[in-house]
Amino acid sequence: MTxxxxxxxxxxxxxxxxxxxxxxxxxxxxxxxxxxxxxxEFVIAVSIEDPLVWLLPFMLAKGWLILDYxxxxxxxxxxxxx
Amino acid sequence: MALSTPAAHARAEAxxxxxxxxxxxxxxxxxxxxxxxAVISARYxxxxxxxxxxxxxxxxxxxxxxxxxxxxxxxxxxxxxATDNRRGFLRYVSITIGxxxxxxxxxxxxxxxxxxxxxxxxxxxxAFVTLIGFxxxxxxxxxxxxxxxxxxxxxxxxGSQDYWGAEGVIKYWHFVDLAWVVIYPTLYLx
Numbered sequence: 001m002t003x004x005x006x007x008x009x010x011x012x013x014x015x016x017x018x019x020x021x022x023x024x025x026x027x028x029x030x031x032x033x034x035x036x037x038x039x040x041e042f043v044i045a046v047s048i049e050d051p052l053v054w055l056l057p058f059m060l061a062k063g064w065l066i067l068d069y070x071x072x073x074x075x076x077x078x079x080x081x082x
Numbered sequence: 083m084a085l086s087t088p089a090a091h092a093r094a095e096a097x098x099x100x101x102x103x104x105x106x107x108x109x110x111x112x113x114x115x116x117x118x119x120a121v122i123s124a125r126y127x128x129x130x131x132x133x134x135x136x137x138x139x140x141x142x143x144x145x146x147x148x149x150x151x152x153x154x155x156x157x158x159x160x161x162x163x164a165t166d167n168r169r170g171f172l173r174y175v176s177i178t179i180g181x182x183x184x185x186x187x188x189x190x191x192x193x194x195x196x197x198x199x200x201x202x203x204x205x206x207x208x209a210f211v212t213l214i215g216f217x218x219x220x221x222x223x224x225x226x227x228x229x230x231x232x233x234x235x236x237x238x239x240x241g242s243q244d245y246w247g248a249e250g251v252i253k254y255w256h257f258v259d260l261a262w263v264v265i266y267p268t269l270y271l272x
Binding site for chain 2: 013016017019020023024027028030031034035038041042044045050051052055059062063066067069070071073075076
């Protein structure tokens, strides 16, 4: 019985480690994406006169990345798990 | 009949509460969005789309990178506790707090420069100080809330089955970052 419990615990721990690796990779990719978009924003702002319209898509893209990947906005209408 | 027993009631509440907490937090963040939208739109109404030449672009980029990095570490902290990795949770929440404090130091430097180049008495200075101050106060409250979460985590609170307290504060932190995504171009690029 104890051996069965230990095996189940080891399996759960292994699943958690795999999930954490996946989430870590995703978090770093989203962070990199945010950094790249910020750099593009800066280049546009220094090279274009009155850049408001040009910057809007980048602001929206960054906002969407944070809302969807970091804040899990889609869970609001679902069951709430992620 | 079964639902009237205390155990069944506790089970039903445990299943219902995280969903209602999450909805309540999103409603709070929606109300915060309206507040930020009002202050941001005031900047465009009063100053148009002109930014002063004295705006410190290097400092603005630096604190933007710091805040974006803090959102990544906050996400990694939440992911760690969701997978029962307490050590990772404490490490990443500590990093997030450190980055938040670094951001606040940058905001302090911004304030000092703003008082020299476009003081609150000017139209742009008024919008700048209000917006930076309003956002900075949110960052400060986020740092305080994250410190509470860190201490609770150190005491053994939170686990993969129950980490709503950490999740709620980390979502608030992401919201503060989301607000900066709009504030940074508003004050420095447009």
